[in-house]
Amino acid sequence: MxxxxxxxxxxxxxxxxxxxxxxxHRGAVERGLRVWLAGMGLDDDIEEHVERWFTLEAFHYERYQRGEISHREQRRARIRAFFPGSDLRDDAVADDVIGGYLACFRAAWxxxxxxxxxxxxxxxxxxxxxxxxxxxxxxxxxxxxxxxxxxxxxxxxxxxxxxxxxxxxxxxxxxxxxxxxxxxxxxxxxxxxxxxxxxxxxxxxxxxxxxxxxxxxxxxxxxxxxxxxxxxxxx
Missing domain, CATH: 3.40.50.1000 (HAD superfamily/HAD-like)
Incomplete structure (x- = not known):
């Protein structure tokens, strides 16, 4: 050997x-978020948005790793927490919203x-x-x-x-x-x-x-x- x-x-x-x-990974998240949020007209306070996203990602990903929720469920939990005032109770709607971010994130890998x-x-x-x-x-x-x-x-x-x-x-x-x-x-x-x-x-x-x-x-x-x-x- x-x-x-x-x-x-x-x-x-x-x-x-x-x-x-x-x-x-961190660079891809930041780049993906900037493109995604700008596309929705939410590019104000972008640094605050980025840090809040990382906090939510770390919290809910740990829950997934502990087996408390599935991989898809941790994504839904993140997007609901990121947009607390939006009606994202329907799983299909939550999946669609975070899908926009994921496309930008993957493009930035x-x-x-x-x-x-x-x-x-x-x-x-x-x-x-x-x-x-x-x-x-x-x-x-x-x-x-x-x-x-x-x-x-x-x-x-x-x-x-x-x-x-x-x-x-x-x-x-x-x-x-x-x-x-x-x-x-x-x-x-x-x-x-x-x-x-x-x-x-x-x-x-x-x-x-x-x-x-x-x-x-x-x-x-x-x-x-x-x-x-x-x-x-x-x-």
Whole structure:
């Protein structure tokens, strides 16, 4: 089996998170929202709208990950909360409204420039590599295809098709099993301290935090390997 090294430990496999690690999720949300809201004549106070959207997204997506509501239901909950004064009680109406946003969001999907080269370098070392992401399997696979990352032939393991979502160790262990590698030799690279790095540690894996914009304070990540670009992995 091929091996590499990371901070003095042997590496036999690599898992990458998808959103805000390989794909610019936050950027796509911001760009998509701006186009969508402007199309409805709601481009006043756009920064406030964007931050409120992210707050609602985080809250209701966590509910979906906990199994409290379905993927479609979390979308409906978000749009109803975003437009509290509108009559969106009918599911078909709510789906139609958020569908306008989703079209703009998908059109704004893009991979970070360092994403493809990072995957290619790991594959060139002969190491098994996969994408481990929270979310709907079909939606995340579509995102990988539309951003061109599917050209690398990397399998996608999304939480809707896993025993649990990150940071549950079962998500990491399932991906490692599918890749045919022992978790102790795998490095997980992701942008979430809780979901990716701490989750990986609980699963017996090494975690690398990619913090592109300085989201975390130094005291929050003491003892954590933090990088600003996937090029900093050194592989």
């Amino acid at each position: 091929a091996t590499a090294s990371w901070l003095g430990r042997p590496v036999t496999g690599v898992l990458f998170d998808l959103d805000d690690t390989l794909v610019d 893009s991979a970070f420039q360092d994403a493809g080269p990072a995957i290619a370098r790991v594959r060139a070392l002969g190491l098994p590599v996969g994408i481990l992401t929270n979310g709907d399997q079909a939606a995340q696979e579509e995102k990988v295809r539309r951003t061109g990352l599917s050209s690398h032939g990397v399998p996608v393991y999304a939480s809707s098709a896993l025993p649990a979502a990150k940071p549950d160790p079962r998500a990491f262990h399932h991906a490692c099993h599918e890749l045919g590698v022992d978790p102790g030799g795998v490095v997980m690279v992701g942008d979430s301290l809780r979901h990716d790095v701490q989750g990986a540690a609980a699963a017996g894996m090494a975690g690398v935090l990619i913090d592109r914009v300085g989201r975390y304070r130094a005291d929050e990540v003491a003892g954590i390997t933090r990088i600003r670009s996937l090029a900093d992995l050194g592989w």
